[in-house]
Amino acid sequence: MKALLNWLDHRTGYKLLVHEALNEPIPGGARWRYITGSMLTFTFIVQIITGFALWTAYSPSTQTAWESVYYIQHQMSYGWLVRGIHHFAAQAMMILLGLHFLQIVWDGAYRAPREVNFWLGLVLMQIVIGLSLTGYLLPWDQKGYYATKVATNIAGSTPFIGQQVQQIAQGGSAYGHHTLTRFFALHAGLLPALLTVFLALHVYVFRRHGITVPHSAQGKPADTFWPKQVLYDAAGCLVTLALVLYFTLTRSAELSAPADAGEDFPARPEWYFLFLFRFLEFPAISKMGVAFGAIYVPTALMIIVVLMPLIGKSQWGHYFNRLFLVAVLAAVAVLTGMTIIEDNHNESHQAKLAFAERDAHRIVVLAARDGIPQNGARELLVNDPLTQGPRLFARHCSSCHRFDGHDGTLQKIMKTVEENGVKKLIPEPATAADLKDFGNREWITRVLTDYDATFKPLENAGEKGQAILTGEMSSWCKDNQKALTDPANAESLKALVEFLTSQGGRSDLGAFDEKLVADGKEIFKGGTLKSGTLSSSCVDCHAMKVAGERTSLSEGAGAGYPTLTGYAGRDWLKAFLRNPAHPDFYGDKNTMMVFDDKRLSEKELDLLVNWMTGDYYLPPNAHHTK
Ligand code: HEC
Ligand code: HEC
Numbered sequence: 001m002k003a004l005l006n007w008l009d010h011r012t013g014y015k016l017l018v019h020e021a022l023n024e025p026i027p028g029g030a031r032w033r034y035i036t037g038s039m040l041t042f043t044f045i046v047q048i049i050t051g052f053a054l055w056t057a058y059s060p061s062t063q064t065a066w067e068s069v070y071y072i073q074h075q076m077s078y079g080w081l082v083r084g085i086h087h088f089a090a091q092a093m094m095i096l097l098g099l100h101f102l103q104i105v106w107d108g109a110y111r112a113p114r115e116v117n118f119w120l121g122l123v124l125m126q127i128v129i130g131l132s133l134t135g136y137l138l139p140w141d142q143k144g145y146y147a148t149k150v151a152t153n154i155a156g157s158t159p160f161i162g163q164q165v166q167q168i169a170q171g172g173s174a175y176g177h178h179t180l181t182r183f184f185a186l187h188a189g190l191l192p193a194l195l196t197v198f199l200a201l202h203v204y205v206f207r208r209h210g211i212t213v214p215h216s217a218q219g220k221p222a223d224t225f226w227p228k229q230v231l232y233d234a235a236g237c238l239v240t241l242a243l244v245l246y247f248t249l250t251r252s253a254e255l256s257a258p259a260d261a262g263e264d265f266p267a268r269p270e271w272y273f274l275f276l277f278r279f280l281e282f283p284a285i286s287k288m289g290v291a292f293g294a295i296y297v298p299t300a301l302m303i304i305v306v307l308m309p310l311i312g313k314s315q316w317g318h319y320f321n322r323l324f325l326v327a328v329l330a331a332v333a334v335l336t337g338m339t340i341i342e343d344n345h346n347e348s349h350q351a352k353l354a355f356a357e358r359d360a361h362r363i364v365v366l367a368a369r370d371g372i373p374q375n376g377a378r379e380l381l382v383n384d385p386l387t388q389g390p391r392l393f394a395r396h397c398s399s400c401h402r403f404d405g406h407d408g409t410l411q412k413i414m415k416t417v418e419e420n421g422v423k424k425l426i427p428e429p430a431t432a433a434d435l436k437d438f439g440n441r442e443w444i445t446r447v448l449t450d451y452d453a454t455f456k457p458l459e460n461a462g463e464k465g466q467a468i469l470t471g472e473m474s475s476w477c478k479d480n481q482k483a484l485t486d487p488a489n490a491e492s493l494k495a496l497v498e499f500l501t502s503q504g505g506r507s508d509l510g511a512f513d514e515k516l517v518a519d520g521k522e523i524f525k526g527g528t529l530k531s532g533t534l535s536s537s538c539v540d541c542h543a544m545k546v547a548g549e550r551t552s553l554s555e556g557a558g559a560g561y562p563t564l565t566g567y568a569g570r571d572w573l574k575a576f577l578r579n580p581a582h583p584d585f586y587g588d589k590n591t592m593m594v595f596d597d598k599r600l601s602e603k604e605l606d607l608l609v610n611w612m613t614g615d616y617y618l619p620p621n622a623h624h625t626k
Contacts, residue, residue, distance in 0.1 A: 022226035024207065028217030030228035033107075035236035036100035037206075042237040043093045044195065046244075047131075050086040051188065058138070060184040062177045063376045065140035066258040070367060070377065073255055084248030090132055092240050094272045097128055098329070105308065105325045108318050109212035115309035117205040120198055122306060127195045134187035136270060140180060142356060145259035146267030148183075149175055150277075157290040176261075257359035258378045266352035268343070275335035278342075301328060351410035355390075362387055365619050389611020392604055396595065397435070400461070404436040430457035431465060432592065438612060439568025440509055444497045449484050451477035464591040471589065472541065472561075479535040488531040495520035503547050504569025508614020521546065525553055538564065543584070560587030573609045 009015045026034075057076055059068040072079035101121070104110060110118035137148040152175060156166030171178025223229060256265075269277050276294065280286060285293040304311075304324060311317040343349050359381060366380040373379045381387045393401075393408030407413050415428040433455050437443040446454045451474045458465035468474070484493050499520025502512040523529060524544065527537030538544070543556030543563040556563060563584045566572045575582070577600070581590035593599070600608070610616055 022224065022230070024210070024225040026211055026223045026225060026229055028211075028213040028222065029220045030223045030225075030232055031214075031217060032232055032236075033103050033214075034211060034229065035233050036096055036103055038233035039236045039240050040093065040096045040100055041199065041203075043089045043096065043240060044199065046089045046241070047086060047093070048192065050082050050089070051192070053082045054086060055188060058184075060138070060181050062140060062180060062259070065138060065180060066255075067372045067377050069139040069141070069255055070364075070372070073253070074364065074368075080252060081248060084253045085244055087253035088244040088247040089240075090135060091270075091272070092244055093128055094132060096240070097125055101125065102325065102329070105321055107212050107214045108312060108321075110309040110321075111212070111312055111318075112309070114205075114209050114212065117202060117209070118309050119306065120202045120205060122302075124195065124198050124202060127191055127198065131187060131191050131195070132270065132272075134183040134191065137180060137183045138187060139255055140259045141256040142259055142263065142265040142359075143254065143256040143267070145261075146265045147269045148179070150267060150269065152179065154290055154294045158295055159291055162291070255360065256356060257363050257381060258376065260378055260381075264352075265356055266349050268339075271336065274339040275332040278335040278339040348411060351406070351412070355410045359387060366617065369617060369619070383607075385607045385610035385616040388604075388607040389616075392600070392608040393435075393611075396593075396600060396608075400430065400432040400457075400592070402430045402434045402436075402457075405434065429460050431461040432457055435612065439501070439504055439506065439573075441497050441501050443568075444500050445493065447473075448477065448493070448496065449481060461591055464589060468586075468589055476535065476541075483529060483532050483534065486531060489529045492519075492523055492529040496523045499524055500564065500567055503544075503564065503567050504572065504613065505547060505566065506569055506613050506615070521553075559583035560589050562586065568613070570609055570613050570615065573612060574605060577605060577609070 054072060057068055057072050057079065059065060069083070072083050074080070104118065104121065133148070133151060137144045152166055152169050155169050156162045158165045167173060169179070169182070170176075171182040257263075268274065276298070279297075280290065280293040282293075285297075308321045312321045362384065363377060363380055366384060367377060370380060390403070390408035393403055394411070397403075398407035398413060402413070405412070413428045413430075414425045416423050417426055418424075434457070437446075443454075452469060455469060455474075458469050483489060495516045497520070498513055498516035499518075501509055502517045502520075523534075524538045527534035539554035541557040541561045542554065543561070543565055544553040545551075545565045546553055547566065552565075560583065562576075563572075576585050577595045579594055579596075580586050580592040581588070581594060586592070595605070597605075
């Protein structure tokens with residue numbers, strides 16, 4: 001072994017190099033505060049290694065990027081681990097960059113003769129920021145897509161050359177496929193190459209001048225790099241790696257739904273850019289235009305940073321630099337905190353996030369069942385009732401109905417009112433029933449035992465709506481409320497409900513109790529309860545052809561008595577939506593909109609109705625939650 005190493009040394013002279021590297025003197029002794037540089041280099045190496053591993057499976061195109069990241073995250077062996085490390089090490093790098101910068105400025109390490117190296121460091125900082133910006137887009141998920149869109153629009157606001165800059169960044173006049181390929185070329189090619197070159201220069205120049213000894217260490221005995229500082233550095237790197245692993249194992253890197261230009265997303269940049277996002281939101285700043293807040297101000301601050309070595313020539317200048325840096329960091333911290341707190345208190349934003357999270361979760365379920373379709377994963381969501389139903393509901397129904405109090409997509413429906421000259425947001429009252437439970441056992445129980453409460457919002461639906469609230473079903477309910485809520489009749493009510501729910505043929509309501517269904521049918525027809533009878537039975541008014549039977553139980557009382565044949569099932573609901581004013585439904589009493597195929601295509605109708613009737617794929621053991 002020794003002979004071999006000697007042979008190698010003779011040919012390469014590596015021993016001298018190692019000797020020089022390890023015996024580099026550290027005046028004032030080894031210190032913890034010098035470790036950030038090594039930690040940065042270490043995380044960069046981690047990024048190169050994990051980056052290459054990710055590259056073996058990543059495929060940059062709008063049709064395949066998300067799909068390949070999905071593969072890495074959910075199918076490739078240890079893909080989630082590699083991706084998680086890459087994801088969290090990138091964040092660690094941003095923090096380390098801040099710490100490194102703080103240490104350099106605080107200790108005055110930018111002073112002559114180290115100015116050039118300080119500037120090299122600033123270049124490195126820009127490259128790292130570039131790497132994180134470009135990396136954010138690569139999964140081509142909603143989150144990265146929308147955040148990066150904001151960033152490229154900001155680039156477009158650059159004075160004079162904005163449009164050209166934006167076109168270069170985007171790879172053309174449109175934000176899309178070529179943005180992705182370009183960002184990938186930057187992220188995996190140009191930027192790491194530049195980073196390597198500048199890092200080499202940075203370390204080389206650093207070695208030329210050595211460490212800047214802070215005041216507190218002056219006069220203390222010198223160390224050599226080996227062993228003490230090497231130990232400190234190694235400990236720092238290990239802690240970084242441990243933290244990165246901790247985050248990877250506990251929260252794993254996020255992957256939101258595949259990017260969709262037509263689908264709104266509550267975009268926020270990565271947390272380390274939140275301050276800029278918040279800064280641009282100030283009315284005073286946004287009034288000045290995006291370029292002012294996003295380009296002029298940061299450039300002005302950057303110019304001061306670049307000039308730090310010159311400003312810091314005098315002791316007062318150095319104090320100014322320290323103060324300046326601390327002030328900027330404090331402002332960044334405050335703005336970041338403000339964004340987080342405000343977002344947490346913003347109900348609408350939280351609802352959007354929660355809804356987006358549903359998509360992210362849902363597509364994984366669908367992809368696990370179906371695999372990825374030829375035309376990309378987005379198709380899975382486009383054809384999924386559980387994904388599209390709420391959206392269609394929000395678009396077409398939520399102006400009158402609510403769904404569990406919201407618009408289907410978890411958004412509350414609000415309106416602005418003026419009170420003593422102050423504008424306030426208050427919930428907009430519904431004008432039709434809340435349809436979350438439509439057609440299930442609770443719904444039917446409620447309709448029969450408390451019609452008025454179930455349809456209370458109709459009181460806001462004008463004269464015709466109010467007429468329904470004082471109509472025949474309402475008075476029938478009042479007449480029979482006592483009998484139906486009598487504990488002695490609990491079983492009868494249950495039977496009636498079971499019978500009616502069983503007619504829709506819905507699969508989301510669980511198994512039906514055959515005996516109850518049979519009993520319910522008799523009550524429906526004859527009106528005889530365990531204790532007493534109904535004032536009139538259902539068949540006196542409602543048409544009903546029992547599922548699977550040839551003859552009708554009743555033909556109904558005529559127009560405006562909603563048919564209960566197949567009530568709340570797929571066919572009933574489709575026919576109802578296509579024409580609620582049909583004599584089989586509400587007839588002249590109807591105030592609901594008619595959804596012909598111009599309003600709602602056949603496919604949309606299917607998606608909506610399948611969602612409302614619970615007809616969509618659920619993984620084994622999952623429960624229906626709409
Ligand atoms: C313009 C307001 C309005 C819109 C929009 C509207 N509805 Fe209605 N809806 C009503 C009213 C009012 C009723 C009560 C019966 C009637 O007037 O026909 C009703 C009744 C219903 C019913 C029967 C149960 C009940 O509450 O009586 C269902 C189911 C229903 N709507 C579903 C929908 C769906 C699904 C959409 C969207 C595709 C929708 N509605 C859009 C106003 C509306
Ligand atoms: C006196 C006639 C009458 C009787 C009896 C009657 N209903 Fe009704 N029912 C109506 C009318 C009319 C409506 C439509 C609302 C209105 O105009 O009052 C209605 C509405 C309903 C609805 C709501 C449909 C929707 O919009 O989703 C259900 C469910 C229902 N009835 C079930 C029953 C059941 C079950 C019985 C027997 C236990 C029954 N009804 C007895 C007249 C009657």
